[in-house]
Each structure stands twice: as C-alpha cells, then as structure tokens.
Amino acid sequence: MRKITAGLFISLDGVIEDPQDWHFPYFNEEMGQAVDGQLGSADTLLLGRKTYDSFAAAWPEREKAGADDADFATKLGDARKIVVSRQELHFTWRNSELLKGDLIEAVTALKKEPSTSDIAMSGSVSVVRRLLAAGLLDELHLLVHPIAVYKGMRLFEDADTPLPLKLLSSTTFATGVVHLVYRLDDDAPTGDYNSAKANLPQSDD
Template identity: 75%
Template sequence: MKKLTAGLFISLDGVTEAPDEWHFPYFNDEMGAAVGGQFGAADTLLLGRVTYDSFAEAWPDREAGGGEDAAFAKSLGDTRKIVVSNQDLTFTWRNSELLTGELVEAVTALKNEPGDGDIAMSGSVSVVRQLLTAGLLDELHLLVHPIAVGKGARLFDNDVAADSPIPLKLLSSNTFETGVMHLVYTLDPDAPTGDYEDAKQHIKD
C-alpha cells in the first residue's frame, strides 16, 4: 500500500492559512531539504482545489522561466497530480486529473494502486483533516514557525477537537537554525489513557 504524507507550514498558534504572507523569512536550506524530501519520495500529488489552483498558477511559469527553482518546478509538472473538488475542472497543467468518487473510498483505492512511490499532499487543510479522521494519513509533516500570526484558518478547528480527538505519535523532530521545528507525526492507535488520579502520582513535592 502506498504511503500518504501531508506537509503543512504552520504558525505557533496553529494557523495554516496564507503561509506565503509569513513563512518566507524562515525558508532556508534545511526547510528546502525537508520539503524536497517529502515531494521527492512521491510519484503522486493529492491536492485540494485551492492549493492546486495556486500551484498551477505559479509553477508552470517558474519552470518556463528557467530560474533557480525551475528544476523543482519541472519535477512538480512531471508528477501525477490528483485534485479533490466537487466541481468539474479544466486543467492546463500537465499530468493533472480530478479525483473521482467519494473522498475516503477514492483515496483508499489510490493508496492500493501498484507501485512503491508515496502520495504527497501540501496544504489542502480541509482534505488533510478528513483523511486524518478517516485514518488514511500515514505521516503528517508540520513545519512549525516561531511566529504567532493571530488570524486565519487553523489545522484543527473546534469541531474536530471537541467531537473527535485524533491521537498522534511523534515519529521525528528537528529544529532548524531559524527556529522552525520539523515535526513528523503518525496516527497513534495505542495512545495513552488516564485521568487526574493517574497523573497526580507523578507530581513531586
């Protein structure tokens, strides 16, 4: 089964919306390697429509421009891109297609396709939430920036937190020179349990 990973730029107060407005000052070689590593292991990108539209608007021009990021732009263009949307879309970026069918069933089928390349996601927060809740996301890569943005959509909204807690297990952590933390989580089927009666045993005088 293919591994499904999601990568998000996130602020210290949990904001994931419009990272282009606050994360670029923290982008260095370490972050570039982290992002490139996630995409480099993938042969398929799964994107929400808004994220796809922003990618399709920017990366083909960057590839054609031949600048420092042209090679990465070409790699994105060459990769299979599957878009989650309830609307019929017309694609101009090569190797793009619409995810057909109900999200959970379609992504389950996608993960069961032959091949050993990963399926990578970037942004697409509402899709990430749904796949986490469904137990389909294998790794959640959070690039936590040392900045409180103060406004904007957050990864976990009140509905998710109140009605369906999602226990996660930390797989790895790395702190960049900029103070950004690269945290990789997976779902934790064996999350710890307990209450205050258990916790107070660990309180020292």
C-alpha cells in the same frame, strides 16, 4: 500499500492560512530539503482545488524561467497530480486529473495502486482533515514556525472528540522552525490526575 503524507506550514498558534504572508523569512536550506523530501520525492500529488490552482498558477512558469527553483518545479510538473473538487475543471498543467467519485473510496483505491512512491499532499487542509478522520493519512508533516499570526484558518477545527497523534520525528532548524512528523496513534496513553500525580517531585520528608 502506498503511504500518504501531508505537509503544512503552520504558525505557533496553529494558523495554516496564507503562509506566503509569514513563512518566507524562515525558509532556509533545511526547510527546502524537508519540503523536497516530502513533496518533491513523490510521484503522485493529491491536492485540493485551491492549492492546485495556486500551484498551477506559479510552478509551470517557474519551470520555464529556469531559475533556482526550476528543478523543483519540474518535479512537480512531472508528478501525477490528482485534484479533489466537486467541479469539472480544465487542466493546462501536464499530468493533472480530477479525482473521480467519493473521496474516501477513491483515496483507498489510490493507496492500493502498485507503486514504491508515496502520495504527497501540500496544504489542502479540508482534504487533510477528512483523510485524518478516515484513518487514511499516514504521516502529517508540520513545519512549525516561531511566529503567532493571530488570525486565519487553523489546522484543526472544533470537534467533540480529541485526535491522538504519535510523534515520529522532530527536527529543529537554525531558524527556529521545528519539523514535526506525526501519525495517528491507535494506542494513545490514557490516565487521569490520580495516575499523573505519581510523577510529581516527591518530598524527602
């Protein structure tokens, strides 16, 4: 079954909105490799409409310009791009299509398609939340920036129950950005203060 990965730029206080306003000073070669590894290596992109619109407004022109980011722009252009939207859309960026039917049913079927490549997401937080809740998101790649933004949409909304995650890897970049990769934790630890206090330093007396 195909794996779905989601990558997000996120501030230390959990904000994921408008990263173009605060994350560029931290974008170095390490982050570029991380983004290319998660997003640029996939043959299928699953994107919310707002994220798709921002990509489609920028990357085709960057590909044509032939500058330093043209190779990455070509990778995005060549990938199959599936857009989650309730509206009918007119696509001008090649290899773009609208997700048909119910999100959960359609993504479940997409994961079962024969392919050795991941399905990658970028941004698209409302879709990420729904796929996490449905247990369909395999990896959550968070690029945590050492900055508090103070305002804007955060990754996680208020909910009645917690969402346990398991840390798969952690890499610290020279800029102070930490690349964290999580998956849902089906075997999350349990306990209370009585079990935790045994791990406090004990007196020798």
